[in-house]
Amino acid sequence: MTSIPKNEQNQKQVQILNELSKRKVVEHNSLITSIAKMDKTPLKMFELAVSCIDTEEPPKDHTVYLSKAELFAFFKVDDSNKHTRFKQAVENMQKQAFFKIKEKKEHGFEFENIVPIPYVKWTDYHDEVTIRFSPEIMPYLINLKQNFTQHALSDLAELNSKYSIILYRWLSMNYNQYEHYSYKGGRREEQVEAYRNPSISIRELREMTDIVNEYKLFADLEKWILKKPLEEINDHTSFTVTYDKVKKGRSIDSIVFHITKKRRADDNSYKLEDKTYKEAKAEKELSNQTLAGKALESRYTRLLLENFLLSPYEMTDTSLMAGLQKNVYPKYDELKTLRGLEGVKKHLSYVREKQEPYSKGNVAKYLKKAVDQYLPTVKLQDLDQPERASVRGKGASHE
Known part of the structure; x- marks a missing residue:
């Protein structure tokens, strides 16, 4: 069996990444603020799968199709052990991953625990990967007429921490609303600015990032949940984010973020020398x-x-x-x-x-x-x- 030349593999991977960069992820805000009971790899795999959903024609049987080439390019996996690592990631996602969703209803809160992707199928002789979403997760991914967030899949590709991904999705949710009401109106000026400078209590931050019983010292929380994730977000996404700590008494009670959007020129991953x-x-x-x-x-x-x-x-x-x-x-x-x-x-x-x-x-x-x-x-x-x-x-x- 002849192997594919390295430069041809690299060119193919660049082309795939270029296609992935055009995809968007759209999710209901309740899913954004839910507790993601999973590690970074299953969470990124879920986001990649969601980007395949065509909301004009929702997938039949809640099923979408990825290629292994897309998965490996998205996760930047190119070693000989990639198939084993992929298998382990899928198994971990199905054994451990679920969203814990909390929604406010008329008479109180409603709680749901949803395993988002219960079925994945692939073979060792074909490139296609079949991913089937659970029926319970679909209302949070299609028919979204309001209270939804949209972000670029490419922004997630370089994020290497679960906390970076969770924080980025939450920041996107707020900034989306800032952009919407800035243009459309319907909110007071201070309300619009609050979306660009969103606040979250430490208690809510702990719940959203699933660290209620971890990082008891604020210095540790700040290092792993704020500083390092924001460093990744600032380096690899369309946002530049800073934050202020708000005290209540002698303790830090909440965090106020300040979001600005970068103006990026069109960035091609490769260049063609053909003048025409x-x-x-x-x-x-x-x-x-x-x-x-x-x-x-x-x-x-x-x-x-x-x-x-x-x-x-x-x-x-x-x-x-x-x-x-x-x-x-x-x-x-x-x-x-x-x-x-x-x-x-x-x-x-x-x-x-x-x-x-x-x-x-x-x-x-x-x-x-x-x-x-x-x-x-x-x-x-x-x-x-x-x-x-x-x-x-x-x-x-x-x-």
Whole structure:
């Protein structure tokens, strides 16, 4: 059996990592604040599996498919013992890992212990890995119309501590809300700032990181739960985070974090020397930037935000915004001509209430599909009722 040259393996791994960098993880906030009773590897494996869920078309039988190549690239495993280590990680995840979820209900708190991934299947002769989520965890991963958090999978890849991952997810949850309400409004200024400078009591921090009976001295807690995790987060994610200690009497009662978002240039893991390719890529990027700029100024972008079909986080994705401007907004213009701006609003309200509110795979594709399915119905109505089209047309002219 011939072995694959090392440089070819490296190139393939770079390509896989480039694909993984485009994925997003979306979870209900109750899952973010739950107690993750697992080590870092099962937790990262769970996040990787969640990134495979296409919320436009939820997985059949709660099942997603990964490749071993994706797993090994994500965990940066390249030694000869990687298959044994993978097997051990899966077994540990299934034997030990569960989320302890606490949700506030009308008459008190509801508690759930959920094993997220009870079934994993793979072979030693095939690259595919089958992962099946438990039915109980799915409500926290799909059909999320509010109270959800979205973050980049690539931000998690370099985090090597369970506490770093837990803290990063919690910080993302708060910063997502800061970005949302900063743009959409609906909160007082001090409330919006509180999302960017979130506070957590030491008791809540201990519960969330599952160290209620560990690190009794605050100096130890600060070292392992705050300083080292934040060092990783600052080095490897899109956040820069500092914190202040708040005293109550002589003891530290809570922690206030201060989150800022880094402005990162597009970072390619490898370079191609082909000049034609570079010029074409530069032209495409310039075109995307122009289209994205127009999309940011469009009234349709605000309507999508108001209906939770687009997040402020997604607005930083130039390709996505360009796709909306190029492929979706012209369809909304067409619908506006037929039904007026109110018709567009009603359509987006319907998409939000009756269908999936976003698609991690391709938001622009999802929204285009929705309006493409709706427009023929509108046109057919106008053919059947010409007087309706006439009235709508007059109404549209005033927009």
